[in-house]
Amino acid sequence: MSYLSRNDLEKIATRVFNDYKHLPQFADQPVEYVDPEILACGLCGLHIDHFHLSKDGSTLGMTAFKEVGVELYDDSGQPCFYFLDGKTLLIETDLKNDPALCGRYHFTVAHETAHQILAGLHPTNGVIQNRVFYYQGRSPQFPIRDWDEWQADNLASALLLPSEIVLGALRRFNLEHGIDILNKVYRPKEYRLFCEMAEFLGVSKQAMAIRLKRLGLLKKDYLQNPYALADVEKEDDG
DSSP: OOOOOHHHHHHHHHHHHHHHHTSGGGTTSOOOSOOHHIIIIIITOOEEEEEBOSSSSOOOEEEESSEEEEEEEOTTSOEEEEEEESSEEEEEHHHHHOGGGHHHHHHHHHHHHHHHHHHHHOTTOHHHHTOEEEEOOOOOOSSOSOHHHHHHHHHHHHHHSOHHHHHHHHHHTTOTTOEEEEOTTTOHHHHHHHHHHHHHHTOOHHHHHHHHHHTTOEEEEOSSOTTHHHHHHHHHHO
8 A cells, every 4th residue: 555644645635625626616706614525526526425334323434445335224223235336425324413513524524535535546556445444533543553544534634624724714713823822721712713713614623723733833732631731830830
């Protein structure tokens, strides 16, 4: 298989976004955010379908690059079979139906689209072409054991949040200089603007923070543990 760096994936995402901006529906109007369904279907020619992909809801997305049958579940929990055609993204129904999971839904669609884009770059790679990809939304572990998933995660982030889009959103929410400290307890105003920006772009707060850090626009991230800042300050005082 081919191992792509983050820089390689950024270049791919930039080319894709440039094509996205020139879709007919965006003629003569600025693109302020990326709609992953338009990206997948309107630009990449893919089809999105929604089912329960696992009994416990742990599988969020699924795709493959050739015709293959997979086991899914209907609304009553009974198993059923679905034949993927090589151009379909299967997304967990509960993600689509719950507005609170909008960010996760969008990232899952982008993640599966990223698999399709990467597969198109390596059409002769039998390992990739014969694989069914199951996405469970877990952060990649280090050392990286599944490069296909790592690459799809990083490409999905860059597809949903191109630097041009992120910079425009920062200006829109008066954060044009980036964010020094993301902390809802000690920096509530910046945190509120950050949350509004993530909602405007249709992504989760976690996805937004990760992308800002990778673009060098977020210095200190206390999203998961806002009170850790107090511990740091105590250590500095000591």
